[in-house]
Amino acid sequence: MPPSPRINLSDKIRAALEAEITSGQLVAGSRIDEQALMDRFEVSRTPAREALLQLMSAGLVTTVPRQGAVVASLSxxxxxxxxxxxxxxxxxxxxxxxxxxxxxxxxxxxxxxxxxxxxxxxxxxxxxxxxxxxxxxxxxxxxxxxxxxxxxxxxxxxxxxxxxxxxxxxxxxxxxxxxxxxxxxxxxxxxxxxxxxxxxxxxxxxxxxxxxxxxxxxxxxxxxxxxxxxxxxxxxxxxxxxxxxxxxxxxxxxxxx
Missing domain, CATH: 1.20.120.530 (GntR ligand-binding domain-like)
Structure with missing residues (x-):
């Protein structure tokens, strides 16, 4: 059974953001807006949110009060x-x-x-x-x-x-x-x-x-x-x-x- 389109979309968003983070295009502290992701990739809220959750699990993104999701820093x-x-x-x-x-x-x-x-x-x-x-x-x-x-x-x-x-x-x-x-x-x-x-x-x-x-x-x-x-x-x-x-x-x- 092929994977659902929703999962494929979240993986696509995660891979794109991961590449931008690891290349330095998105630096530590950069805010990642969920609505902006939805507009950029033309997706619903669910795959955008799942992509952010995957990046959080990898330690690349964290949440900051009153800012939302940001690229994680490393002291x-x-x-x-x-x-x-x-x-x-x-x-x-x-x-x-x-x-x-x-x-x-x-x-x-x-x-x-x-x-x-x-x-x-x-x-x-x-x-x-x-x-x-x-x-x-x-x-x-x-x-x-x-x-x-x-x-x-x-x-x-x-x-x-x-x-x-x-x-x-x-x-x-x-x-x-x-x-x-x-x-x-x-x-x-x-x-x-x-x-x-x-x-x-x-x-x-x-x-x-x-x-x-x-x-x-x-x-x-x-x-x-x-x-x-x-x-x-x-x-x-x-x-x-x-x-x-x-x-x-x-x-x-x-x-x-």
């Missing part, structure tokens, strides 16, 4: 806490991919790495961001753990900020390419420990770049949060630097997460 302390979890989950995905990734996906991962190199050669931060997302998505799927993959995608959405914010930073694309190569080699060689270490180092390096960007802003205001301070940014740096020094899991089959 820097929350971001740092989520970064610690993200590093472990990404490391676990790389570890499992080194053990389980099918041959077809191994080829796809090598192609994704080449796509990153092609984007880097063009000095295109936006194109590199898209290739980088593909590289990580293949590793999520290559873990053959659907629960882990869903958790990673949900967390990435919650921690969203424009990719070019990261890759516009001096030297970040060059360093990212080196880190990708370490992850790729470890996975292709089936080296679970090396894959875990390379991936957690890669994620912590990106976190450092983000925290550096926050610390350099005049008032310490992060991309997705209303308030932050240089002291909190320094805490973010400390967290990612600790991770960058490397933390080996105690068991070869699991990570610390």
């Amino acid at each position: 820097l302390p929350e971001y740092v806490a989520m970064l610690e979890i993200l590093m472990e989950l990404e490391g676990l995905a790389a570890r499992l991919s080194a053990r389980r990734m099918p041959a077809v996906q191994r080829k796809q991962l090598a192609l994704a790495d080449q796509a990153c190199r092609d984007a880097a050669a063009k000095d295109d931060a936006e194109l590199y961001g898209a290739a980088n997302r593909s590289f990580h998505e293949i590793i999520y799927d290559g873990s053959l753990n659907e629960v882990l993959a869903r958790q990673l995608r949900a967390m990435r959405l919650r921690m969203r900020h424009p990719q070019r914010t990261l890759f516009d930073r001096p030297g970040r694309i060059r360093n990212s390419l080196v880190e990708h190569k370490q992850v790729l080699d470890a996975i292709l060689n089936g080296d679970e420990d090396a894959a875990y270490r390379a991936m957690t180092g890669h994620i912590s390096s990106g976190g450092n770049v983000y925290a550096d960007a926050i610390a350099s802003m005049p008032h310490g205001v992060p991309v997705a949060a209303p308030v932050a301070t240089p002291e909190v940014a320094a805490d973010a740096l400390a967290v990612t630097e600790r991770a960058a020094r490397g933390r080996k899991p105690t068991d070869k089959s699991t990570s610390k997460a």
Whole structure:
């Protein structure tokens, strides 16, 4: 039995708003008017409301008294806490991919790495961001753990900020390419420990770049949060630097997460 048109409409609205939020077109605090959604997508109130409820469930939208639905913000302390979890989950995905990734996906991962190199050669931060997302998505799927993959995608959405914010930073694309190569080699060689270490180092390096960007802003205001301070940014740096020094899991089959 095919899905009802009402559900399809709500999914269409959710996907459109999700893309606008993750791209930075809709920034934290932006009001999302239900009537405006109805007019824009030419739908009734029900699918518009269902789309907002889906975004609220994903943590991308929240409700504010006297304003209604707004794009959710993420404070820097929350971001740092989520970064610690993200590093472990990404490391676990790389570890499992080194053990389980099918041959077809191994080829796809090598192609994704080449796509990153092609984007880097063009000095295109936006194109590199898209290739980088593909590289990580293949590793999520290559873990053959659907629960882990869903958790990673949900967390990435919650921690969203424009990719070019990261890759516009001096030297970040060059360093990212080196880190990708370490992850790729470890996975292709089936080296679970090396894959875990390379991936957690890669994620912590990106976190450092983000925290550096926050610390350099005049008032310490992060991309997705209303308030932050240089002291909190320094805490973010400390967290990612600790991770960058490397933390080996105690068991070869699991990570610390």
